[in-house]
Amino acid sequence: MDIRSMKSLTTIRLIVQWCFLFWVVGIGIRFGLFINSVENGAAAPLVSRPPGVEGFLPIGALTSLKYWLVTGKIHPVHPAALVIFLAILLMSLLAKKSFCSWLCPVGTLSEGAYKLGQRLFGRNYRLWRWFDLGLRGIKYLLLLMFVKLILLDMPAEALSSFLNGPYWAVSDVKMLHFFTHMSVTTVVVLAILVFLSFFYKMFWCRYFCPYGALLGLASLVSPFKIRRDSIGCTGCQRCSAACPSELAVHAGSAVSSPECTGCLTCVACCPEQNVLAMQPAFWRKQPLPVWVFPTLVVFVFISGIAAGMVSGHWDTSLRYADYQKLIPLLPYLSH
Ligand code: SF4
Ligand code: SF4
Structure with missing residues (x-):
């Protein structure tokens, strides 16, 4: 590959990654403003709720996937969670685990961290081979646990009662609070992960991300x-x-x-x-x-989202009034 093509390849990916990261941050801010309206008792929201926020609910999406497979219907409470999940899965089936390196905000930040580490310390480190292989297995074990608990063991009635229940309805708010009201444990764990990400390439992604494990297995085809x-x-x-x-x-x-x-x-x-x-x-x-490859990656993702929107499986069935009723119950909703 000539030098101009090399540079353009690296630049294309950087642009795609950072544009997507800013878009996701924008979604997070918009959702925060929407929830703020509810929490401040406003009669109407300052901004509308962005459905893309459901991309942060992959475990619920797995439950929705099973519900869809069992009933043939897409559950209306958080349909975008399933649409985003399926679009990303399709990307992996066609174009390797490309979501991780082209779109995922965690992947983008992990990459930024190890590259910064390279600049600051002159190098990244490698774990012993046996230890590295053992750690890589953790994400597959986590995936196996979710697949067993949700896809294999969860009976149809339990699926319905979870997806129709209040916990799933406000799971997006719980996710927001995970970031805005972090517990000491969360801060400590995140700090350790960030610290190690400066020294070891893609520390979270390679060792602990069950989503990445699923996409990796799908990418085999x-x-x-x-x-x-x-x-x-x-x-x-x-x-x-x-x-x-x-x-x-x-x-x-x-x-x-x-x-x-x-x-x-x-x-x-x-x-x-x-x-x-x-x-x-x-x-x-x-x-x-x-x-060609970057275009395929972006095209598959956008087409998947567009298919969800056009088919009417994008906006939640919940109304502003539902959030007004449910958010005061948050402290009592543990599962
Ligand atoms: S970079 Fe890899 S593929 Fe290219 S010449 Fe060197 S060893 Fe071969
Ligand atoms: S992850 Fe795949 S595409 Fe990226 S550098 Fe390694 S082999 Fe190449």
Whole structure:
């Protein structure tokens, strides 16, 4: 890849990541203003509630997914949670775990943290191989727990009573309060995670994120993979050294790992022309232009959201008056 393409690839991803992060922050602020109106006793909200806030409810989305599979209906209380979840899942099925490295705000901040760590301390650190592998397993165990508790064990009646109940109705408010009224334990845990993120690449994402684990497993069927031309490769290993997931990119003809986030850092770092590329197996001609994969990633996400909106599964069935009734009950809603 020539230097201009390398730079444009890195720049495209940075722009997509940071635009999405600012959009998410905007959603958070807007939702905060909406809830503020309720909490201050205003007769009408200052701003309307942004449905995108339901992207922060992945566990509820898993419950909604099972409800949809069992009943064939999308539950109306927080439909955007399921729509966003399905759009992200589709991204992984088609384009690796690209949500993690192109859109996820936590991924963007984790990446910013390790790059800052690199600048401040001159390097990032690697854990012992056996310890690293053990820690990577934690996110799969957490995923297994959620899949067992929700997708496998939760009976249909329990699903309905949870999704029709007050706890699910105000789960978005609970999530907001998680960030705005942090407990000491939350602050300490977050501080430890942030601290370690400066030293170890993608510390939360690689070891603890069950959402990422699910997307990684789904990405195994993605036709797109990093592919290496072993004839042109000089074995310099710059790709593997730069990989945020610490994968041995130089060692095989393709990267099939569920840990690959499709960030294209390896492609951008390879000094040889057309040796590394993100492409489907059926594409054996020229390497695809650099804009193809980013366009696919963004297109799938936006199309998924648009499909939810157009089909009428985006806005919640809850009204402002429902929030006025439910928010005073928050301290009593524990499950
Ligand atoms: S293999 Fe390449 S695309 Fe995959 S995570 Fe590593 S650097 Fe990113
Ligand atoms: S950076 Fe390129 S040339 Fe170097 S090992 Fe990786 S694929 Fe081969």
